[in-house]
Amino acid sequence: MKNKINTTSNKSIKEIIGTILKAMPIAMGVAVITLSILNAIQTTEAVLLLGIGVTSAGIVLMSNHKSED
Numbered sequence: 001m002k003n004k005i006n007t008t009s010n011k012s013i014k015e016i017i018g019t020i021l022k023a024m025p026i027a028m029g030v031a032v033i034t035l036s037i038l039n040a041i042q043t044t045e046a047v048l049l050l051g052i053g054v055t056s057a058g059i060v061l062m063s064n065h066k067s068e069d
Helices: 002-037 043-064
Strands: none
Touching: 002 043
C-alpha cells in the first residue's frame, strides 16, 4: 500500500514540476514585455529573464523527448 502511494505521489510531483516549467517561459515573456512598456527594466535584466524562460522550456522539451530504438 505504501509503495502505491509513493508511486502516485512521485507521478504527481513530476506533473507539477512539468507544469511549472511550462508556465515559466510565458510568465517571463509577459514580465519582460510589461516591464519594458513601463521602462522599468534594463536590457541585460530582460535578457536574463528571457534566458531563464528559454532554459525552462528546453528542460521540458528534453524531458518529454522519447528516443526511438
